[in-house]
Amino acid sequence: MAHLRPEPLEVALQAHFGWSGFRPGQRPVVEALLAGQDCLAVLPTGGGKSLCYQLPAMVRDGLVLVVSPLVALMQDQVSQLQRRGIPAACLHGGLDSQSRYQLSRRLGENRLRLLYLAPERLKAEATRQLLDDVLEQGRLVALAVDEAHCISAWGHDFRPDYRRLGELRSQCPGVPLVALSATAAPRVRADIIRLLRLRRPLIQVRSAQRRNLSYVMRRRPQEPLPLVLETVRSARGAVLIYARTRRSVEGWAARLTSAGVAAIAYHAGMDPESRLLALEHFQQHPRPVLVATVAFGMGVDRADVGLVLHLDLPASAEGYLQESGRAGRDGLPAHCLVLFDPADRTALGWAMRASVRQLPAAVQEQERHRLEQAQQQLRRMEAVAEGTVCREQALLLSVGELVAPCRRCDICTGLSQPVDWSERASVVLAVLEERSGLEVRRLADELSEQGAGEGDRWGWLARRLVQEELISESDDGSQRLWLRSAGRRYLRQPWPLRWAA
Template identity: 40%
Template sequence: MDSTAAATPLSDCTDPALALLQQVFGYRQFRPGQEQVVASACQGRDGLVIMPTGGGKSLCYQLPALLLEGVTVVVSPLLSLMKDQVDAVRQLGIGAVALNSSLSREEWLASLAAIRDGQIKLIYLSPERLLAPDMMARLAEWPLALIAVDEAHCISQWGHDFRPQYARLGEVKQAFPHIPMMALTATADQATRVDIVQRLGLHQPHEHLSSFDRPNIRYSVMDKLSPFTQLKTFLQQQKGNAGIIYCGSRRRVEEVAEKLRKEGFAAEAYHAGLESDLRNQVQEAFLREQVDIVVATVAFGMGINKSNVRFVVHWDLPKSIESYYQETGRAGRDGLDAEALMLFDPGDIARVRQLLESGDREPNPVDIHKLNAMAAFAEAQTCRRQVLLNYFDEPAHESCGNCDICLDPPKRFDATEQARKALSCIYRVKQRFGMGHVIEVLRGSKNHAVVERGHDKLTTWGIGSEHSSDHWLSVLRQLVHHGLVNQDITRSMALTLNPAARSVLQGNQKLELAEPRIVLAKPSRGRSRLLPQNYDRRLFALLKQLRRTLADEAGIPPYQVFSDASLAEMASELPTTEWTLLRINGVGAKKLERYGQQFIDAIAAYLDE
């Protein structure tokens, strides 16, 4: 097939598409929007697909790849992501290769031969490799059917992860104008979406914008007071579930991972400063369920296609809502309940802003805007899901019932007198000290820093001794939120009084504050979804053990055998024949052939006990 010719459209892809969806991928029906995206690609149209993580983006180009003659090229940013996707589609019996630097010369030549022989339907490339002159020449020789650009937000200067090489992918569209191109991402606001279409040169694309809502994820924010204790309590509630903890620095990653190991948690550190081999080992151990928790910088995650991550914790404030949404979206990709917890210190806002404003160049106003939106989310006193969805231009008019604000609305108290004490103390220490020192004075501490400066002689020394340090920390932070107090980042975060503090100090204004949120809200009983309500827990555990054994034998991550959702459905429906097992979501023909009998036998043996 001439690569400059349009991909051969099928007169009607929908029925064949549904058949392949069931036979190859094992799903009974399309998710919203998928069918239209697949049909438009089969008709040779460009596409822009915005779907949340776990929403089925990959299937939008994998299915057309099977329906169209020729090969589909997938642009992917990370080697680990390519490997994971290639392994996953090979488990479905689909011919796929990743052409990158990890291949030996023999593997490279064998992959090219397989493409020539028509054995390959999906070719995964990085943007750098794709744009190389020799690869562009090869593309002209291959029977191209479709070009899919994954993580397409990297194209846009308005996106949260702009990459210059991605911005050049419009050159590929110019070289092959008649080949349909599909751009896919989980996170793109209106400005980013417009930029993607323009930079790629997409022609009247079919645009699909899924809901950004991930109803199975519960969003919670806790005041960061005793962060490691709070984290440990949370992890004890998770009972060995798989999860990711994001920290803002490599040093913090190492510290938290080491502390968790000392407490008996199966945790490992991951950041860009580690040797490549060690990073790969940690990632592989996490995928294969040999490690429960990865403590990481944002360097970890984009290449993780693990479907049964049950929680994501942010130790530090992300720089944007897009980053937060993408990182939390790595939890619950199988559709089962998951947790997104953020430990929030308002001081993080000033620290991140200082980082953005440091250096020789003027701070990017886009970055400042995104940080301010992230801060507003963390400080919100209304439904967090509404804040998220409104940011992505998806107005939500009803509270979600599955975030900490909805499940445990903030309790408020008359804090006028406490505020006056705190403001007075800031004034008495001459507005030269940070929160820690002010709290020490309020609580009547005799530590060296207080006594040496004579602050134990102040009239405000000890006037707040009846309250804990955590309580005063919450009060001071909220005084900052209310604009009564400022933290001076040029003087080690010293607290200074704003003009608005005067009326409270003089007793002319009452002030209500929220009680600090230091524990998670109670789970919503009516919100747990997608797990069968009557599945057999003991059988589910046995099937997970069988899955682990089969995965180890095959040298693949367990979720590539079957997802947790598929196992839970088996433990509910109790299939004991090939026909009934095929009715389980996620069980296609190739997986039935490879693993079906073992699971049928295990379920039958369990029922015979």
């Protein structure tokens, strides 16, 4: 790889972005792209992934094409670049004919350095022709695929349209391609390299550990509003609150506002003008409180988020690392709180199954494997939330990273006190020894009817025993349970089982 003298890059970095130096992991990717080499860059949230392809666009007199999954993310990045005087634009389905004409004209006159587009736009013949024109003129500096984990069925945010991005390599064989993500486990990284057809790529993987973040995961109270209010009011800077559904987002924004905390809602079902106003409020208000679905936040440049609060169990540990990583990008201490309920996994699992049932019959079979993977990811996230080991340690293990206990989370600081569940575990295991394949809900109902306790607590315990590998569970979302050999050993000779209640 050709070695570039440090002066030009440092000068360009300062001139265009106002930075005096590179962040860890950025410079090797920039140099590799400028030398024509493919790259895979896994840099933590706040690690400056976008600069890896934005700086080459300014160093070379040409265009970088950026594939990004969300219109809001594209528009936010384009706005940031334009404020810096960097010519950038985004191409999406919401543009009117006049805007598309102006964009084409700017491209034809070589007045753009970065063009963002959604993956589905590559299906359009007009987009392919546009790409061919830039290629023919020799002006395409690099291709960038942001949120590249979306290409993998093992990724926490799989997007079918990303599967076609490998065609970019066929259409642009001589153009370097960089794939970027904040979190990608080893098998996701392997999928990215294979499906995007990266050729002998530079692989730059930085630790996802964020030493200024503290993780707390606790059961959601029956009435969570007082706890949410207390947590939000004590937070510094901006506050991001995530809820699973659009209805929940709007409901929580209204409840917080009624309680004296001005909160703004944001989700994909809002009209574009309302979403833009919410985004501007979050970016410009000194201490905004924004309630949103989890898609909000990718690429949004707000460094002083002091609290990221999840009102439901996240769908995967990898996704949660990315979502919680939107806190504390200024390097100051920040708080990450998850409020969850044992019923969350059941609700998420049913939602996943329902989304597959809505697909055409021919597609359902293809999606069944992905559904099983999503169920496994959800189960691992529940294990983190219900577990008794360091939260950060458990989360980072999900992306293949081994670290020492953080000494900051609720487990390390002793905020979560364990309870002995040994006797009740024996009750559950004994039932399954007699009746294999029983569903979680049926098991919980039957034990409750026998006067053994609350149904939701028995359901939680059964899922907890799955995490301990004493019980196995089906991956199709039906939550059928079978006793494992370790469960039979436990019935013969129990050992202590102590977890937070």
